[in-house]
Amino acid sequence: MIQWLSNVYRLGLKELRSLRADPVLILLIIYVFSFAVYAVATGAKLEVVNASVAYVDLDRSELTGRIVNAILPPDFETPQEISSSDIDRVMNNGKYVFVLSFPPRFEADVLAGLQPSMQLNIDATAMVQAGNGAVFIQEIIAAEIAKFVAPGDTSSSLPIDLIVTALFNPNLQSTWFSSVMQVINNVTILSVLLTGAALIREREHGTIEHLLVMPVTPSEIMLAKIWANGLAIIVAAVLSLWLVVQGILSVPIAGSITLFVVGTVLYLVSVTGLGILLATFTTSMPQFGLLALPVLVIMNLLSGSTTPMESIPVWLQNVMQIAPSTHFVAFSQAILYRGAGLETVWLDMVVMAALSAVFFVAALLRFRQTMSASN
Structure with missing residues (x-):
């Protein structure tokens, strides 16, 4: 067991060094969690502003x-x-x-x-x-x-004193919603792209053959890619919430960042596993991009991050329950918007953990099959 953990750790360090040596991916991570969040939050407004x-x-x-x-x-x-x-x-x-x-x-x-x-x-x-x-x-x-x-006539007014209170976003500013949701959506996008790109990079550079002759198992290789790329995404997401969302945009984060990170770790196992699974069906980055694009579009549009789940047909709501992004969006919104605690989001965390196990096993079986065919 100690040797297995050591292999996962050292292979993960190799992944981090490979990521550090890829300036395009580094710039992508920085851009997605900084300028992209700011631009969408300030540019794509849902309320009426300066209408002609x-x-x-x-x-x-x-x-x-x-x-x-x-x-x-x-x-x-x-x-x-x-x-x-x-x-x-x-x-x-x-x-x-x-x-x-x-x-x-x-x-x-x-x-x-x-x-x-x-x-x-x-x-x-x-x-x-x-x-x-x-x-x-x-x-x-x-x-x-x-x-x-009738300037002095109040007879047409309501017979009650109706007081409307907007919770969690008192000024109804779309920036509060779009900035946080952009960070959440980018976690999904980069999780799939980075892990898939890591596997494709092994093939394109010929290092997959080196791994095949090393005394390591497919599960060690997969977990190394998951924890290394997942760590980079979590660090970038947290920095984005602190520096861009709270710092530059002045959007308050209601809940615990620590609890958000714990749930994100559970979610990353499934979505990075999905990235590896998609990469096993392709042989180049262009192919991987074409395959991942429709998957990411569906996950983002139907997860509740763009439109409320209640506006989606019931049968499609039921289908999307097998997508980990649906539960991650509900989990993240509860914590970051409404300040929910563990007693509120524990069910979403359990579901994400179960889906992570399913996606990891499916990706591992396919990854083992691919490695066996390459050997």
Whole structure:
């Protein structure tokens, strides 16, 4: 047993030296856990920010002016007036996301209780921004009309005092979500790529033949690749959470980083095993990349990191329970977002450990078969 552990340790050191000698992979790790996290968190915003607005005012009344003046930054850009004949042109050119059109006698009809119609044109190409922005604009219009018609009347208000509290992200900032999820997704991506690349590198450099004549077993070789590459990923992920997420982006981490690392170790056994398994079916990095790409896309899109699991069809939710990424995302979100403890995430950790055992055994059997064929 001591000799087995010694072999795993020394082979792992060899993997770390090989990784250190590969500047492309080193730069990839640094980029993925630094600039990529920052760029996605600050660039891909889900809330409405600086949405462009235009308006057509055929009424020229005080009410229409109050509505236009209530559409303010930072949610919206300052509304720009256009003519009614320009609506189709500016919408087709994508110049404005929202175009309001006030009909003639709008204020007079409102005061007369005639419920006049007004038009809100929306460029739904940017679906999230369009949907949220439309709701904001409708609320602004309703509020301004209510204050204009009956400024002192509160009879239309709710008969209760409704207090809304947003937990875990009080300002509803998408940066808080996207930055942490980017780190979580990158753990999956790099775990597959680094371990798969390590095996492909052995073949391309001819060192796999050296391993075949050494007194080491396939399990020792696999575990060495797993712990060495897993260590590099965990260190990079933790540094990213501390330096980029908490430091640069000022996003709070609610839970225990130590508990997150423990769960990540359990998860890495399965996902690095998956990387080795995929690499055994290929003979070059281009082939491995083409095979890994659809697997990673499915794992990320259907794991709950991009869209809630509840929005996925039930049968597909059941299928994705065999994917370790589904449980890792739930585990990570519970700890990093909501500050959950072991009593909350222990079941996800048990499932990840069980799936890790399954993926490791499957990868080991395939790896042994591949090594036997090469011998």
